[in-house]
Amino acid sequence: MEMRSFFGTDTTSNYMISDVKVDPSRSPFIEERLQVIFQAHHLSEIKDSLKEMQETATTFKVVCLNKMDIGETKKIPHPERRAIEREVGLCIDGEPDLDHPEIIFGLISIENNWYFGKYEKSISVWREHLHKPNSYSTALNTRVARAIANIAVPKPAGISVIDPCCGIGTVVIEALSMGIDIVGRDINPLVCIGARENIAYFGLEGTITKGPISEVNEHYDVAIIDLPYNLYTHITREQQYEIIQNARRIADKAVIVTVDTIDHLIEKSGFTISDRCVAKKHLFVRQILLCE
Structure with a gap:
């Protein structure tokens, strides 16, 4: 019911794609949000787009969000997620900082699409x-x-x-x-x-x-x-x-x-x-x- 109030619709899946921007910390049921900057069918296309990205950070961190099954998309194993994060991080203008990054970027694969953007974790x-x-x-x-x-x-x-x-x-x-x-x-x-x-x-x-x-x-x-x-x-x-x-x-x-x-x-x-x-x-x- 809260989901319908925020987004005008609901889903039985564990994710939602919406144009409505909601602070994830507002809801006790939202764990994280990805504010999408790039979307592509292949990871290589995301990497190409990142090389021309205007939004830069002094320090940054990349997290792959496929740590569990997302809808019908299966979890990506931990070693593979870390490799993807390093690979994508090399395409971003800035200095990687895993402990106190200025910006956290997120990357997720859902139903044969890749999404990249600013990541925000909910605070309970x-x-x-x-x-x-x-x-x-x-x-x-x-x-x-x-x-x-x-x-x-x-x-x-x-x-x-x-x-x-x-x-x-x-x-x-x-x-x-x-x-x-x-x-x-x-x-x-x-x-x-x-x-x-x-x-x-x-x-x-x-x-x-x-x-x-x-x-x-x-x-x-x-x-x-x-x-x-x-x-x-x-x-x-x-x-x-x-x-x-x-x-x-x-x-x-x-x-x-x-x-x-x-x-x-x-x-x-x-x-x-x-x-x-x-x-x-x-x-x-x-x-x-x-x-x-």
Whole structure:
């Protein structure tokens, strides 16, 4: 679902070729990205193109990314990958540096095509957020929270977001760490204090206010709502509907997370479910619904 939000499509393969540029560190599911400079059917053509490449680096490193099966393309054995890296590196204007290169170039073979470009490995920022000063056992895990933020806001520029049931701020932290303009809110004053402490702990700046969603008068592009769970919060279907109805009032789009099937409440509020998936955590099975 996150893939569809980013790229407009998905795949069951372990790679995707797209014109959409996404920072790989944004997603907890993307391991690396190759920003393609040259594409050719034969490695010799890539080498010829490199001799005329305008983009040069003082120091560089070349990595062959075929360290596993890529789609139907079989893994290239380690000695052969190293030989390819040396062979290609000799065609680049600059000084090789395997430890601290200024630029890392990547090379990959997929379905009888070679691709060469700038390589970037994902940094698992969400893992750093696992260790918060305050946490709840039923809160979204950071990996799912980051994906939800990306589903809600695949392109952050100019987009305003509210999480009106933010709890300890798991989604807010992930969103803030990606530069998303988000504010949090919760009816529990102690939870609000915990969320503020969590945000500050990671050196982020964000606003958490106390109060129900019904008191929100500002308008936002997106609302992210992890509905309270009946196990710990006595909430009726009427109260669930009130939250969803208010989300429809204050936002153009919403990502709603629920442990119950509430399609009829969402449709009754005026939202249409445009995409959905399921996330599991221990005994909890959550539905993630994109509503527009």
